[in-house]
Amino acid sequence: MLKQAMIGILTEVEADELYGAFDQIGNIIILRIPDSLLHKRKIIGEVLLDKVKTARSVYCQSSPVEGDFRIRKLELLAGEDKTETEYKEHGCRFKVDVEKTFFSPRLSTERDRIAGLIKEGETIINMFGGVGMFSIVAAKKKKCHVYNIDINPDAERLCSENILLNKLKGTVESIEGDATKVIEERLLEAGDRVLMLLPERSDEFLDSAIKGAKKKAIIHYYCHIHAEKKDQVALLAPQYFLSVVNVKSEILGAKIVRPVGPRFYQAVVDAAISK
Template sequence: MLAVRVPRKEAEKTRRKLMELGVLARGYAVKREAGFVLFPVTEPVEGFQLIETDFKRVEPRPHSYREVVEVPESLRRLLPGSFDVIGDVAIVEIPEELKGYGRAIGEAILRVHRHIKVVLAKGGNVSGEYRVRKLLHLAGERRTETLHRENGIRLKLDVTRVYFSPRLATERMRIFRKSRPGEVVFDMFAGVGPYSILLAKKVKLVFACDLNPWAVRYLEENVRLNRLNNVVPVLGDVRKVAGKVVADRVIMNLPKFAGRFLREAMLSVRDGGVVHYYGFGPEEDLFSEHEERIRATAEELGFGVEVLERRKVRPYAPRQFNVAIDFRVWK
């Protein structure tokens, strides 16, 4: 077979060049010998030393678990196209018709995605005050604790005991960009700290509250893990804390019930401070209901509000979106 032969130090540059030219032969292992690297090519390439040699054949790696999973052909079209990855744990939503093939799906995910060590299936909706969901083991190690990396921070958590969504990483970065050094932040529903820890890298002080003792336990561990000394974890109902802190920025990441805590948020933000509110809204009218509630609460308290930004954060359910409203409070 035809090969391009280059000194080892030029190997990476050459590989890129051959890929760019579309002449690198697929399905063969690159060969190394005596300080040189040999690439299999489909045709002669100018400017390189060309030789004839044999290459070992290799199986091309599948890109998706769907290429290797064993399920009846008639059900293949129902295979989930994506899944959440938290640290080295994959969480997949399996449609009813494929429930009997959970293990096969889990094994296929482990085979294709080498960095994943545990595969779990969603066993219900996010529910309760702690906003957690039941998860079922499909394949891999029998553990549910993992270390997740996001936006340059590390977060340890148990996916069965606390709420965490990797899909909010971009939204958290948006808030990080808006925050300023010197600010005091109040993260009302902090969970294991994805907002708090990230913002603490920039601002002066973060009060991080959560009702779930597991969330606060991991939050404390994550503060240590990220070598921070400006996060104050608070275990308990945010109603008891609100009004006792004066923050430049308040984060209300409890979309299901945030409307019930607007009073607490407005009492905790300083005059001219900003509240980041989250909710769920129907596609046809994403923001109105939330904005009416925001204005009504401000009126009751004798405050003024100014909406700064409205955003669709991500799809939540059919025709429903997770939305964000940033507003300033005037006292």
């Protein structure tokens, strides 16, 4: 569809390139436009807005995901300048703000995978929970209690709204603050499972994750791994985890979550720790 719409504006190769850099979140389209096509960005935006009937706004990403809040700058290409929208996934509804908070539709499979691993009755600490995506998908699927911590006040506010939207009051708890402090102050040895989805800084927070974990618990440790070949990641990521963790750990599994650059991957290690 995108290809057809772009006939006369882009070559087939250019349209293919753009397709891989296209996300639709609710009624917002976000594009990562390659430098070679930047001069055509407004017309690309207008064509998309016209062709994608469910779109209200088209933005292009004008900065990488950056800073403590892991957010990106957006430039409006066409339509209404409104970065908040509603997004549906795995039977849940989410209010998201694609500029003020981190959000990625590309983590949908990973959210479903984590929800599938949870056992009924677990207490989960989601240290970098954002607007509550992982927490809410998990709590909808399994009877559990989730602490969703985030340092970004907008993420905390949206998570609180998402808890109500999905009728999970009392099951998922939205907490604003630094995960280390929140764990020290109120969640010591509370988690059967701890999620650490801040791959750039996991090592910095690993001690806190362990403090928040019960004597026996599972940690989902996300990291970035360089590998010449894709199939090396499932070996390299656990090796790396075992070199930085300071409690007894058994590797339950490891996999690529998504590629983040040439020979560079976001990976997850599932580990059973005991202390």
